[in-house]
Amino acid sequence: MKVLYLTREYPPYVYGGAGVHVDHLSRAMSQLVPVEVRCFGDQKIEEAGKNRTVRGFHEWEDGLSPADERLRKALSPISVNLATAALPTTADIVHCHTWYSMMGGLWIKLLYDLPLVITTHSLEPLRPWKAEQLGRGYQLSSWIERTAVTSADAVIAVSEGTRTEILDTYSIPPDKVRVIHNGVDISLFRPLNPLPMLEKYGISSERPYVLFVGRITRQKGVIYLVRAIRHFHPDLQVVLCAGAPDTVEIGQEMDREVSRLQSERTGIYWIRDIIAPEDLARFYSGAVVFVCPSIYEPFGIINLEAMACGCPVVASKVGGIPEAVEDNVTGLLVPFESKGAPDYQPRDPEQFSRDLAQAVNTLYKDKDRRVAMGKAGRLRVERHFSWDSIARQTLDLYEELISTRAARAVNV
Numbered sequence: 138m139k140v141l142y143l144t145r146e147y148p149p150y151v152y153g154g155a156g157v158h159v160d161h162l163s164r165a166m167s168q169l170v171p172v173e174v175r176c177f178g179d180q181k182i183e184e185a186g187k188n189r190t191v192r193g194f195h196e197w198e199d200g201l202s203p204a205d206e207r208l209r210k211a212l213s214p215i216s217v218n219l220a221t222a223a224l225p226t227t228a229d230i231v232h233c234h235t236w237y238s239m240m241g242g243l244w245i246k247l248l249y250d251l252p253l254v255i256t257t258h259s260l261e262p263l264r265p266w267k268a269e270q271l272g273r274g275y276q277l278s279s280w281i282e283r284t285a286v287t288s289a290d291a292v293i294a295v296s297e298g299t300r301t302e303i304l305d306t307y308s309i310p311p312d313k314v315r316v317i318h319n320g321v322d323i324s325l326f327r328p329l330n331p332l333p334m335l336e337k338y339g340i341s342s343e344r345p346y347v348l349f350v351g352r353i354t355r356q357k358g359v360i361y362l363v364r365a366i367r368h369f370h371p372d373l374q375v376v377l378c379a380g381a382p383d384t385v386e387i388g389q390e391m392d393r394e395v396s397r398l399q400s401e402r403t404g405i406y407w408i409r410d411i412i413a414p415e416d417l418a419r420f421y422s423g424a425v426v427f428v429c430p431s432i433y434e435p436f437g438i439i440n441l442e443a444m445a446c447g448c449p450v451v452a453s454k455v456g457g458i459p460e461a462v463e464d465n466v467t468g469l470l471v472p473f474e475s476k477g478a479p480d481y482q483p484r485d486p487e488q489f490s491r492d493l494a495q496a497v498n499t500l501y502k503d504k505d506r507r508v509a510m511g512k513a514g515r516l517r518v519e520r521h522f523s524w525d526s527i528a529r530q531t532l533d534l535y536e537e538l539i540s541t542r543a544a545r546a547v548n549v
């Protein structure tokens with residue numbers, strides 16, 4: 138068997154959990170079967186003896202230049218998808234990650250009569266804030282996802298919560314949707330000395346710090362965390378590892394909130410650099426608490442990374458997070474009550490921020506509990522979330538789909 142992966146993100150161009158997922162899945166899968174990755178960018182990798190090739194594709198810049206900037210963000214992936222589908226393939230199955238690559242997967246399914254697998258790292262209809270980023274292009278991204286999900290031979294949900302959301306959102310047979318969790322590289326994310334990173338960014342090693350790692354997007358709830366910080370214990374520093382914002386508007390809002398906060402208290406650090414995984418592991422390892430304030434999260438690899446480094450987690454109780462973070466064992470889950478459609482924001486934003494702060498302060502004041510949670514978190518990821526296990530489960534699904542298709546061909 139040969140597997141073809143289509144993805145927007147692939148190293149060195151990774152900015153979210155989907156990119157981390159497909160990177161590690163493709164590497165682990167290549168230990169079992171030959172793998173080809175087609176992604177967005179200029180990557181060109183052929184690993185002799187490692188069963189893995191990677192090729193990047195660029196957007197059609199000249200043809201898209203007349204488009205409105207927001208619409209171009211939606212149209213650009215289609216131009217890359219066309220290039221990925223035009224390149225001949227000898228694969229036996231095609232597997233897409235996120236809507237950005239799904240049109241290419243649909244075309245390859247039709248052109249080469251291959252089974253199509255889709256991993257839904259999130260669902261477009263449940264992310265209405267994408268309209269702020271894409272304008273009417275959000276209607277296009279939603280249509281692409283709906284068409285691909287309903288046409289796929291199998292849909293992988295990264296959590297039971299996501300599986301429920303898929304079945305509630307799209308009219309597809311329940312047996313088409315399989316749950317295969319995200320994973321974490323426990324050899325990379327492990328307890329390490331944080332001092333080199335603290336010294337690099339001028340963070341005091343004499344004061345404890347709370348950590349956030351994530352994109353500046355409505356989905357990640359970072360604005361609610363920033364508003365919660367004014368309620369944190371005064372001893373606590375805060376390190377925000379948050380890169381480029383999704384939109385100008387949320388970037389400006391983040392600037393205002395952080396500037397206001399920095400004028401009120403010391404020890405607030407906003408790191409906008411792209412940080413290498415090993416350096417992130419150092420940040421996780423030194424934090425007294427890692428906070429994941431997402432308002433929508435199908436799973437949340439970021440929580441596994443923190444747990445693998447022995448850091449207790451405070452996270453919102455949404456989506457698949459409760460399947461990663463065991464409440465009162467590896468961290469604390471903060472209740473989240475949504476307004477519901479169309480915006481999915483907190484029903485009481487100020488209370489949500491205060492609840493985040495209360496959970497952080499509770500753990501900070503109880504060192505023994507934090508240490509116990511850190512140990513339990515590391516043990517949990519070792520037992521349940523290794524990429525070797527996830528690759529094996531995924532390969533089992535591929536084999537089932539190919540076998541079923543072969544049996545149908547014989548019967549015809």
